Amino acid sequence: MASQKKGTLDKNNKYDRQLRLWGDHGQSSLETARVCLINASATGTEILKNLILPGIGSFTILDGNKVQGEDVGNNFFLTADSIGKSRAQVATELLSELNEDVSGDFLEENVDDLLQKNPAFFTSFTTVIATQLSERTLLDLGKVLWTANIPLLVCRCYGFIGYLRVVIKEHTIIESHPDNFHEDLRLDYPFRGLKEYCDSLNLETMDKKEHSHTPWLVILYKYLQIWEEKHGGKMPKNYKEKVALKELIKEGIRKNENGVPEEEENFDEAIKSVNSSLNATGIPSDIKALFEDPSCLKLNSESKNFWVMVRALKEFTENDGNGFLPLRGSIPDMTADSERYIQLQTVYREQAELDSIAVAGHVHALLHNIGRKGTISDTEIKTFCRNSAFLTVLRTGSLEEEYGADTANTEELGRHVMMEEEEDASDEGDDTVLYILLRAADRFFTEYTRYPGFFNNSVEADIPKLKACLVKLTHDWGLSAGLKDDYIQEMCRYGASELHTVSAFMGGVTAQEVIKLVTGQFVPINNTFIYNGQRQTSTTIKL
Amino acid sequence: MEADWSSRWDHLQKIVERGGPFAHPDFEPSPEILGFLKDSCKILVIGAGGLGCELLKDLALMGFRDIHVIDMDTIDVSNLNRQFLFRACDVGKAKADVAAAFINARVPGCKVTPHYAKIQDFDDFFYRGFHIVVCGLDSIIARRWMNGMLIGLLTYEDGELDQSSLIPMVDGGTEGFKGNARVILPGITACVECTLGFYPPQINFPLCTIAHTPRLPEHCIEFVRILLWPKEEPFGAGVAIDGDDPKHIQWILEKSQERANEYNISGITYRLTQGVVKRIMPAVASTNAVIAAACATEVFKIATSCCLPLNNYMNFNDTNGVYTYTFEAERLEGCLACSNKPLSVTFSETDKLQDIITYLQENASLQMKAPGITTSMGGKNKTLYMQTVKSIEARTRENLKMSLKELGLENGQELYVADVTTPNTLTLQLQLATSMDNS
Ligand SMILES: [Zn+2]
Secondary structure (H helix, E strand, O other), X not given: XXXXXXXXXXXXXXXXXXXXXXXXXXXXXXXXXXXXXXXXXXXXXXXXXXXXXXXXXXXXXXXXXXXXXXXXXXXXXXXXXXXOOEHHHHHHHHHHOOOOOOEXXXXXXXXXXHHHHOHHHHHHOOEEEEOOOOXXXXXXXXXXXXXXXXXXXXXXXXXXXXXXXXXXOOEEXXXXXXXXXXXXXXXXXXXXXXXXXXXXXXXXXXOHHHHHOOOHHHHHHHHHHHHHHHOOOOOOOOHHHHHHHHHHHHHOOOEOOOOOEOOOHHHHHHHHHHHHHOOOOOOOHHHHHHHOOHHHHOXXXXXXXXXXXXXXXXXXXXXXXXXXXXXOOXXXXXXXXXXXXXXXXXXXXXXXXXXXXXXXXXXXXHHXXXXXXXXXXXXXXXXXXXXXXXXXXXXXXXXXXXXXXXXXXXXXXXXXXXXXXXXXXXXXXXXXXXXHHHHHHHHHHHHHOOOOXXXXXXXXXXXXXXXXXXXXXXXXXXXXXXXXXXXXXXXXXXXXXXXXXXXXXXXXXXXXXXXXXXXXXXXXXXXXXXXXXXXXXXXXXXX | OOOOOOOOOHHHHHHHOOOOOOOOXXXXXXXXXXXXXXXXXXXXXXXXXXXXXXXXXXXXXXXXXXXXXXXXXXXXXXXXXXXXXXXXXXXXOEHHHHHHHHHHHHOOOOEEEEEOOOHXXXXXXXXXXXXXXXXXXXXHHHHHHHHHHHHHOOOEEOOEEOXXXXXXXXXXXXEOOEEEEEEEOOOOOOOOHHHHHHOOOOOOOOHHHHHHOOOOHHHHHHHHHHHHHHHHOOOXXXXXXXXXXXXXXXXXXXXXXXXXXXXXXXOOOHHHHHHHHHOOOOOOXXXXXXXXHHXXXXXHHHHHOOOOOOOOXXXXXXXXXXXXXXXXXXXXXXXOOOOOOOEEEEEEOOOEHHXXXXXXXXXXXXXOOOOEEEEEEOOEEEEEEOOOOHHHHHHHXXXXXXXXXXXXXXXXXXXXXXXXXXXXXXXEEEEEXXXXXXX
16 A cells, blocks of 8 residues: 555656646546557657656557668657667657656557458557558548547648648537636626625725725625616626726725725725626527537437536526526635635635536436436536536547548638639748648659659659649649649658658647547647648648 | 768758758758758757757757757656656756766767756856757746847947857747747847746735735745744754755645635645745646747758748647747847847936836836946946845945935946846946936
8 A cells, every 4th residue: 555655646746747737637537548659750759759758548559660761860769770670669669768657569560451450459549649641541540430439630740841630520628728718706697695795794884904805896796786776777888887887986995084095905906807807697609509419409328428417507507597507616816804705705616516516406317317327426517517618519520521522621721722822922821721732742642652852853843743733632622723833842842751840849739639638628629730830830720 | 970871861851952932042952051960060958858858859850969958957756747858767867967868879979968057157158159049948037148148249340240149049938738939039139138028027925915814725825935934944943945845845735724724715735835835837748849849940940041930939829729829029129138229217316226226126128136236436346236245235235225316326327237137237327317307
């Protein structure tokens, strides 16, 4: 037992800096995840490095290639004396040194053969990461994983271009950790506990110290009451009315014997908060959309916890919640004495607790009705309620749709092709064209079994050929326009080179997207990320 | 030195031996470029931590061979989740030494020279020897000092900048899922001091909140750290808090818990306590990888001219999707560090010397820490105030309360300011208003 305790302590220390981001529960999800990397390219090993360091459960490298001279040149996890050996094996050995808590494995086999022979191999993982795959292999792999609802991340680096595609049928996020959000204070629709608490305080009769240490939430509540009495029960709506409310609050600041206003920080805070705290309480449109989602409306015995809770949430808002989501239950820090701040905090916390219990009631009734096995814990329901305004569902669409001539997002692509054409020679560009160029290079590969500019002696000759591929590609999309020759020329310069720093950049980005998918926290891209290393810009497009 | 094998540089050669429409106008594709990287180009990496480890790997694989690295820290267990050149058995050793040895062993031909030292331990002669400086620091003061050093190396002829004195600085920073990378051409593009507003000053809880009206668990921890520790001296007189000593943190945790109980405050944990005491910033491998890679790409661009460098700032955040924002940070007109002009400041003759000190500390574009001021009077140097040397501080403390007039300062007088944020002495031109104009 003693040694086990020591083990946990070490992990607490080792992972301290990241536990502050995704918590112990995020870490334990990470530690049970099994990822598969296809091809130990520079990009591939950089991705794995950033998953092994934070402690992913296990990794398996699938790679049928032998280490070559150029691989060692751009890959930190291959060595010169390993040239000619299995790339999967060498990379696995060197990567495993990074973290003794992670188990690494490899399989030296051709991807296409394995897809034929044993597609179940791929569906045994939590997540699959693919690098350096041909278009055809990629589509075959995509089909296998899509059917099994296993996330696939496709990452590639080509000259100064980085590309990442996330493919997942459905991914649901409770803890999205938004950077910016409105507090959930309900000043426009105060709940009973808040009313009772605020009404129990009387600003007029307070002594000086008490007056200047009354939380601004209470002050704003009081002055809103005064305002509403004068305005037929209506809240201040526009800028002008908000200014008037601020004036009203300002008048409430105590004055000294000479009629000079005292310094009352809490009143200043109340005035400052008028703009940010009077947002109408309501259900965000994204959440309303979830309520109408078929997965919410048609629960069955296979439904995920997430959708059962969304349905319970919907029922809560339609009944007990009076049209609102459960109260979040937290308040910001504010000037106040300890006692009343804690009392106010407790008022919010207790109402949140009541709301969460009500939602739990709906959850249990629903589980019973649909006859679903297993329960949903109160902790999970509580976390769900606290985050109910930030729930996110990600559906990226399949690779098959993206590559199908009829289903491709030609509207989006067309917009960028047109934009490029209309532009003059300025260096302003749109990184979406880099995606089109990558697709054209793939088309080139399909035709010539090499990438444009791969050999030094064919760089010039490949330019018109790549251009022809691009024309065919855009034609398939029903678009007539092309791209500037500069891009095509630059693409041939790259010659499918994999620059280490571009791989390292995309290795960081891709690993973090895997961590998001595995922990169910933070929001992954939807669905294609393009990095332009030349200009240090990027774009995300849904294709 | 022949460490190359067949095809080793194939990927890089395509970029530096082929021309392209997006290359720098001066770019001439040639095998000599790779030769320059391998044989002549000298890079200085500041910091061998989260960014530094990545930078060393990135630069080594991009063909750079003569790399120096400075870091004054030793390896801690909590570094191992991202500083991938270190292993559990390296804990306690110098970061610079271990990182350099690892790279040199892994990448044949690469020679990383470690310096287990502070950046302030080196003089301008040392810094002048590098082509490009890359910073992967978590300290704003160190970043400002380095910026000041590189600006101090600039030479001007008839007001014209001598380009050969210019050493580009590539700078990266990360915190959690956020990061930034920037390229500074000292004297030409915005410097660290031009954009001090990007680093908001650290906000501390007001002392009266900590002492009298705690509301958050953090307030209780700060109470124990700031007020209770020096009073009780739990581990002996004069023993300062060691944030890495579990006994110290445990003591603070228990006392904070007591205080929190007193006020019904919940949420004190070991992790929070250590976070507050050590002012820990969350950190993760992926963000460091991204930012270091962007910085190393810029070093490669500057060294080879294979394409135009970043102009001049990129922000990164992957909390919600993956977001980057690239823009041109603007130079601050009259920047004390890089405008090559003395800063003119206006005070009244009844203002005290303390007012000037406060101004230097609180002005958003100066943000000095412990400025010392000297001036020249009657051909002699006179120290008006200096905080960093104890004996001089004692001798000059009285000056703080004296008015500028009493100190004998005149309109147009030059004040020379020294501070930890810069290796250079900065010149302020005092515009002295008589108290009449001022009122
Ligand atoms: Zn400047």
